[in-house]
Amino acid sequence: MERKGKTSAENLLIKIDQYLISEDYGFVLPHPQTELPSYYDPWMEIASNLSQLIENCQLCSKVEKMPLLSTHALTDYKEQRLAHLALGFITMGYVWQNGSEKAQKVLPGTLAVPFCKLSEVLDLPPVLVYADCVLANWKKKDPSGPLSIENLDVIFSFPGGETSKGFFLVSLLVEMAAAPGIRAIPKIISAMLHQDITSLENALQDVTSSISKMRDAFKLIHGYVNPEVFFNTLRIYLSGWKDNPLMAGGLLYEGVWKTPREFSGGSAGQSSTLQCFDVLLGIHSSPESDSAAAYLQSLRDYMPASHRAFIQALASGPSLRHFVLAAGNDRLQEAFNSCVSALLALRDYHIQVVTKYITIPAGKQKRRGCLFHSAVVPLPEKGTGGTSFMCFLKTIRDLTKNAQLLDI
Numbered sequence: 001m002e003r004k005g006k007t008s009a010e011n012l013l014i015k016i017d018q019y020l021i022s023e024d025y026g027f028v029l030p031h032p033q034t035e036l037p038s039y040y041d042p043w044m045e046i047a048s049n050l051s052q053l054i055e056n057c058q059l060c061s062k063v064e065k066m067p068l069l070s071t072h073a074l075t076d077y078k079e080q081r082l083a084h085l086a087l088g089f090i091t092m093g094y095v096w097q098n099g100s101e102k103a104q105k106v107l108p109g110t111l112a113v114p115f116c117k118l119s120e121v122l123d124l125p126p127v128l129v130y131a132d133c134v135l136a137n138w139k140k141k142d143p144s145g146p147l148s149i150e151n152l153d154v155i156f157s158f159p160g161g162e163t164s165k166g167f168f169l170v171s172l173l174v175e176m177a178a179a180p181g182i183r184a185i186p187k188i189i190s191a192m193l194h195q196d197i198t199s200l201e202n203a204l205q206d207v208t209s210s211i212s213k214m215r216d217a218f219k220l221i222h223g224y225v226n227p228e229v230f231f232n233t234l235r236i237y238l239s240g241w242k243d244n245p246l247m248a249g250g251l252l253y254e255g256v257w258k259t260p261r262e263f264s265g266g267s268a269g270q271s272s273t274l275q276c277f278d279v280l281l282g283i284h285s286s287p288e289s290d291s292a293a294a295y296l297q298s299l300r301d302y303m304p305a306s307h308r309a310f311i312q313a314l315a316s317g318p319s320l321r322h323f324v325l326a327a328g329n330d331r332l333q334e335a336f337n338s339c340v341s342a343l344l345a346l347r348d349y350h351i352q353v354v355t356k357y358i359t360i361p362a363g364k365q366k367r368r369g370c371l372f373h374s375a376v377v378p379l380p381e382k383g384t385g386g387t388s389f390m391c392f393l394k395t396i397r398d399l400t401k402n403a404q405l406l407d408i
């Protein structure tokens with residue numbers, strides 16, 4: 001998709017579908033494939049019945065009896081994304097089926113070998129990523145119906161039933177709300193290159209409106225995700241094995257690598273949407289000096305390669321911040337600051353949600369005196385009860401706040 005000899009700005013003016021970004025769906029995979037050729041039935045049967053197999057303690061034996069399948073028949077991109085999604089769900093289910101304190105440390109070769117081969121083809125890590133369980137894990141119930149949560153379903157889910165489904169579908173609707181903002185980005189680049197202030201102002205208003213609609217979609221979380229089920233069940237299955245005290249050294253991928261390998265768990269920090277808007281607005285643009293920014297930047301390795309390339313092209317293009325500052329135009333600066341304010345409001349709202357869905361249930365669990373381990377988000381208490389992930393979120397929030405352009 002990158003054309004040699006073109007500047008990154010000109011590359012961005014290539015239609016975004018060259019980066020496998022949809023005009024209508026943004027980074028969401030449009031109309032994901034829901035079936036694989038029957039040769040892959042052993043994978044699809046397990047992934048489609050994961051919760052029941054875990055509940056009946058049958059997952060281990062099913063995986064270990066799985067035939068070693070070749071990935072060669074997976075030639076179409078949407079087939080490959082569905083297969084990575086299915087193997088990702090099976091892998092998380094297999095590792096965490098006995099709870100976070102009794103993680104399986106070895107992934108059987110019948111799963112590890114095809115998962116790693118397919119991950120290499122897609123340039124994704126061999127772990128369930130956000131692009132799997134949110135962006136490629138959806139279908140309409142009634143194909144002629146609306147893109148509403150009532151008419152959407154997931155392809156695969158974890159234990160935690162409706163909460164698992166709701167968490168992925170609410171995230172999907174947040175991503176879909178971003179589409180108008182993402183398709184405004186090439187218009188912004190073009191307006192800067194052509195010194196077109198009016199078009200730039202209009203495109204920035206599209207970004208603001210889109211981010212506001214993301215927050216509206218986010219509010220659905222309260223009606224579809226239960227805090228206790230999220231905290232005690234779903235969160236565990238999204239856990240990774242990087243810097244995870246419960247899986248020191250990571251997971252051994254049998255038949256692939258001789259030593260265990262570390263990979264992070266699923267996180268919306270892997271969302272190309274939020275990282276795009278951060279780069280566009282020049283938020284936390286110094287990973288060398290800011291560990292939170294460095295952590296987020298490291299998660300780009302967990303994004304589809306073409307989406308990662310789009311963010312990199314955006315980051316190496318003309319600075320919107322500098323353009324707006326140099327223009328010395330009040331209305332343009334207001335339009336820029338409205339984008340930042342909308343993103344700040346989204347992050348503030350997110351922190352409120354995290355308090356309801358993690359901090360409060362964690363406090364209840366502590367008061368119940370349970371041995372407390374968190375896998376998906378290590379929750380070491382820090383000083384005055386400030387946890388590392390909450391400090392991380394507030395750092396990113398504050399970096400967003402500081403991105404406002406001061407009055408001319």
Ligand code: HEM
Pocket residue numbers: 170171174175218221225230266267268269271274347350353354357358377389392393396397
């Ligand atoms: C029950 C709901 C949610 C909880 C408990 C939650 C929790 C967290 C936690 C603990 C982190 C920091 C650690 C990490 O990276 O995993 C985080 C990061 C993040 N979450 Fe969520 N989250 C929730 C829903 C969402 C949704 C629906 C979105 C948007 C689709 C989202 C977007 C993000 C982003 C973009 C980050 C990276 C930090 C940032 O850019 O601000 N979260 N979330």
Ligand SMILES: Nc1ccc(Cl)cc1-c1cn[nH]n1
Pocket residue numbers: 129130133134167168171238265266267268269
């Ligand atoms: N919304 C999400 C959906 C899926 C997965 Cl795997 C993670 C998240 C998330 C949210 N915040 N941090 N991670």
